[in-house]
Amino acid sequence: MKWLSISCKEATYLxxxxxxxxxxxxxxxxxxxxxxxxxxxxxxxxQTEFMAKQAPHVHADLTxxxxxxxxxxxxxxxxx
Amino acid sequence: xHTSLLNPDKWVALYADAxxxxxxxxxxxxxxxxxxxxxxxxxxxxxxxxxKGEASEKSWLYSILKNKIIDHYRKKSRDIMQPLxxxxxxxxxxxxxxxxxxxxxxxxxxxxxxxxxxxxDFYKVFEACKNKLxxxxxxxxxxxxxxxxxxxxxxxxxxxxxxxxxxxxxRSKLQLRNCLEKNWLQLK
Numbered sequence: 001m002k003w004l005s006i007s008c009k010e011a012t013y014l015x016x017x018x019x020x021x022x023x024x025x026x027x028x029x030x031x032x033x034x035x036x037x038x039x040x041x042x043x044x045x046x047q048t049e050f051m052a053k054q055a056p057h058v059h060a061d062l063t064x065x066x067x068x069x070x071x072x073x074x075x076x077x078x079x080x
Numbered sequence: 081x082h083t084s085l086l087n088p089d090k091w092v093a094l095y096a097d098a099x100x101x102x103x104x105x106x107x108x109x110x111x112x113x114x115x116x117x118x119x120x121x122x123x124x125x126x127x128x129x130x131x132k133g134e135a136s137e138k139s140w141l142y143s144i145l146k147n148k149i150i151d152h153y154r155k156k157s158r159d160i161m162q163p164l165x166x167x168x169x170x171x172x173x174x175x176x177x178x179x180x181x182x183x184x185x186x187x188x189x190x191x192x193x194x195x196x197x198x199x200x201d202f203y204k205v206f207e208a209c210k211n212k213l214x215x216x217x218x219x220x221x222x223x224x225x226x227x228x229x230x231x232x233x234x235x236x237x238x239x240x241x242x243x244x245x246x247x248x249x250x251r252s253k254l255q256l257r258n259c260l261e262k263n264w265l266q267l268k
Binding site: 010051 | 088091092093096097098100101102104105114117118121122125174177178179180185186187188189193199200202203206207225226227228230231246249250253254256257260261
């Protein structure tokens with residue numbers, strides 16, 4: 001069964017490929033075997049999955065200064 | 081023509097702040113973000129006749145801004161292309177056998193991901209952690225996770241080989257997760 005065994009570094013690398021469904025049959029087998037016995041990599045998997053889910057929604061909570069808005073408005077009007 | 085569906089006179093008042101707040105964490109530069117907002121409105125104005133009204137005015141403007149952000153990274157990639165280093169700060173997360181070292185091993189966050197309430201705080205830490213990523217890692221990370229592009233599109237835009245891409249994505253994920261654990265939850 002040694003051929004099945006991979007390191008945590010390799011497992012976390014394969015998880016990125018899995019995200020895009022670019023994992024071949026043997027790598028999928030290796031990854032699943034690793035995750036079955038490694039709770040640390042399972043944490044990694046859950047946490048980075050959460051990270052990926054939130055990333056598109058990340059935004060600041062800022063307002064442009066009135067000066068900047070006026071400048072944009074002027075440029076827009078000039079180009080109409 | 082569906083120009084009547086658009087309200088260009090109100091764009092700045094209605095959307096400038098939201099578009100700016102979207103751009104800032106993605107380009108990490110307030111002047112550039114401001115320019116991108118202006119260019120978004122200008123491009124939208126020029127393309128107003130092609131607006132079919134299938135999407136809302138707001139999401140149409142967002143899609144124009146998103147293209148501008150990708151363009152920014154495409155242009156930037158020509159300046160920052162450097163050979164992929166064999167060393168990375170995430171290397172210290174693993175020991176000689178490539179297993180997690182004690183200190184950097186992911187621990188149980190004890191968070192119910194379904195019921196997270198304080199997103200504002202999470203977004204702030206996320207942005208700060210993302211800004212700590214090295215240049216090219218940051219480009220790849222933003223395009224993949226914040227702009228949800230696939231690997232082929234990103235490789236093409238940034239002129240990356242597929243093997244370098246996977247190494248960069250792996251490293252950026254390792255570092256971002258580690259930074260979130262240390263700075264968001266402060267478990268360690």
